[in-house]
């Protein structure tokens with residue numbers, strides 16, 4: 001049984017269907033990237049995995065804990081990074097000593113006692129990544145974690161994803177950065193017209209196209225009909 005199992009998922013938001021017929025399985029040690037246009041439904045799928053959106057149909061099963069980073073702004077600006085993580089640890093029943101560990105792991109320890117309201121986007125992304133790492137989870141979900149990271153941060157995050165999957169964790173990431181997807185995805189899913197394509201390995205997805213970008217563009221529905 002896969003760590004993450006989504007079957008026939010349907011999600012309605014604001015009176016309209018955002019996702020339908022979504023199936024997705026992610027095994028331990030696997031990194032699946034979600035691609036798709038702005039507004040396609042990637043965040044909605046990730047939020048559904050995390051139990052933050054109630055599906056209108058279908059099922060979602062995740063075996064074990066989920067670590068989540070669903071956006072750089074899901075924090076109280078008046079708190080320090082350390083206080084945010086302590087609060088989050090208490091709220092999720094996580095051992096308090098993991099706060100210092102993830103602060104160091106993500107580099108947030110350099111500004112851990114500053115208020116989040118004064119953080120740059122990259123600093124907030126790192127804090128979000130720290131929050132996802134905090135529960136030492138079996139499954140991890142990251143929504144556009146690369147936006148705002150500097151070059152060293154992007155390299156660091158790529159290595160982090162490799163480490164997380166080598167440790168046997170199931171990881172799902174939404175991103176528009178095809179260069180990163182190409183480098184590290186095990187499988188790719190495109191969210192388009194409320195549906196998802198089957199999760200396939202990068203080489204299979206690219207097929208006879210010259211590169212991932214060409215394959216991705218070919219996989220999209222015509223924009224006018226989206």
Ligand SMILES: Nc1ncnc2c1ncn2[C@@H]1O[C@H](COP(=O)(O)OP(=O)(O)OP(=O)(O)O)[C@@H](O)[C@H]1O
Nearest residue numbers: 013014018036037038039040041042043044045191
């Ligand atoms: N709370 C909400 N109420 C109503 N509609 C919503 C809500 N949240 C999202 N939507 C709609 O659901 C659709 C999917 O949005 P979602 O944020 O999942 O897209 P996305 O693929 O993550 O986009 P992006 O690449 O821009 O981050 C959009 O049409 C959006 O307007």
